[in-house]
Amino acid sequence: MTEGNRVVTLARRPVGMVEPDDFSIEDAPLPEPGEGEFRVKVSHVSLDPAMRGWISEGRSYVPPVKIGAVMRSFSVGVVDASNHPDYGPGDAVTGLFGVQHYAVSDGTRVAKVDMSQAPPERWIGGLGMPGTTAYFGLLEIGKPKESETVVVSAASGAVGSIVGQIAKIKGCRAVGIAGGPEKCRAVVDELGFDACVDYKAGNLAGDLRAACPDGIDIFYENVGGEIFDAALAQMNLFGRIPVCGMISLYNATEPQPGPYNMRSILVNRLTVRGFIVFDFIDRYAEAIAQLGTWNAEGRLKMREDVREGGVEAFPEVLSLLYTGGNNGKLVLKL
Ligand SMILES: NC(=O)c1ccc[n+]([C@@H]2O[C@H](COP(=O)([O-])OP(=O)(O)OC[C@H]3O[C@@H](n4cnc5c(N)ncnc54)[C@H](OP(=O)(O)O)[C@@H]3O)[C@@H](O)[C@H]2O)c1
Structure with missing residues (x-):
């Protein structure tokens, strides 16, 4: 037939x-x-x-x-x-x-x-577009150094879950932001992040501060809006912000307010850089090989x-x- x-x-x-x-x-x-x-x-x-x-x-x-x-x-x-x-x-x-x-x-x-x-x-x-996005955004733009604090939004998702785990592999403190206690529990217990903040719990700034006692060195941004603003306010000197996505804005029919804490970019000398994974097309094979090795070794869950x-x-x-x-x-x- x-x-x-x-x-x-x-x-x-x-x-x-x-x-x-x-x-x-x-x-x-x-x-x-x-x-x-x-x-x-x-x-x-x-x-x-x-x-x-x-x-x-x-x-x-x-x-x-x-x-x-x-x-x-x-x-x-x-x-x-x-x-x-x-x-x-x-x-x-x-x-x-x-x-x-x-x-x-x-x-x-x-x-x-x-x-x-x-x-x-x-x-x-994890071995395709989202995995390579996490890999290049964190390693090439975030440039993590051992013992730094890395915060990632949409932490339980395709990109965020890989970002936090690579941060751990690189010796960083990994803090996720996700919606709801179930997702946050899985981010810590199953994926091995150090902490996860539930942005729906009503105390985003306070909970983020408690999860990041030494401030934020890298904020890997997937969401935008209030989450971006809360992270901006807690960035450390010479922090880096790979801007990967702004999902909270994708369905908006009106211009959205903020972010308000832009002064942090100035006083903390932040590097804020947007990117599209295609920017790294010549190096996909390298990323997929490394992600595959970490996955096979049991160090990176997908x-x-x-x-x-x-x-x-x-x-x-x-x-x-x-x-x-x-x-x-x-x-x-x-
Ligand atoms: N730059 C690039 O080349 C590139 C490539 C791939 C992906 N991205 C971006 O990376 C981000 C994550 O993509 P993904 O494929 O990994 O998706 P995902 O995280 O697997 O799924 C999307 C998640 O976003 C969160 N979300 C949705 N609306 C939200 C809102 N209004 N406020 C806060 N959180 C919200 C939800 O998690 P909660 O339940 O936790 O809210 C949802 O599960 C997206 O912004 C995407 O556009 C960029």
Whole structure:
């Protein structure tokens, strides 16, 4: 039996939180690879906070997904047909294959992966884009030194969970910020952070101060808003702030106030630097090798939150990222 394709396309640009009607889920013909191309049967799709930005209009680091186009995503799968000299049936690969069952690629930004080393979902998680983001953001921009205090927001998530564990490997005090007592408990007990502050408990500044008695040397920012402000106020002299994400702002429909504590950048001579993981594209292999070694040695735990439901579940599963409904790297299994 010849199987067709099933694809998620962008139906309209969302306003505020993503809704099911922002997407259209359709049958499509099975795509055939042309000369120099191969076809991938996608098994797992990565759900990333950046998706909210990719479907918005406006200047960003990549062009927006066009209305009617297949929704962009990092995915993992296996080549099932090929006219490409470097890829053959059975090769496991990751790439920007989109939210669909089958994708055709010419190999641009595709990586072969070893499924005997780790399960498919990990190659789009700790051994994929989120892992490399944590690695470069902390090590290249944060530049941690032994015994420094590293604070990371969205600490139980795909990027944050890896940041704190690398901080520990580098001999730092690792403090997470996460939503709710359950997530905070897991960040300390399961991931080995020294402390975790529950930003929903109502005493963010006080709890952060108690968790960071020597102040903050590196604040790895994933959230923005009030959390950014609270951390700014407690930075040490010559502290570093890798600005990785601002998830609290992604669904905002109005300009958001603050941060107010900008004076800290001046008086503490802080380095505040935004980055996109693509900035380090030439060094992905190095990062993935190191992350894989730490994972295999049991020094770096990688947690995936794999959801079922196929492409139909995509809009609902995506929204979990913005409500804190995920626990670890959010992945949709097709
Ligand atoms: N610069 C880059 O190249 C790059 C690459 C990858 C990711 N990122 C950024 O890194 C950040 C984390 O991404 P991820 O993939 O690791 O996602 P994640 O942390 O696995 O999931 C998102 C988490 O963000 C937290 N969150 C959502 N809305 C929030 C709000 N209003 N206030 C506070 N916390 C909120 C929730 O955790 P709680 O339950 O703890 O609130 C949620 O579970 C995002 O900002 C993302 O855009 C940047």
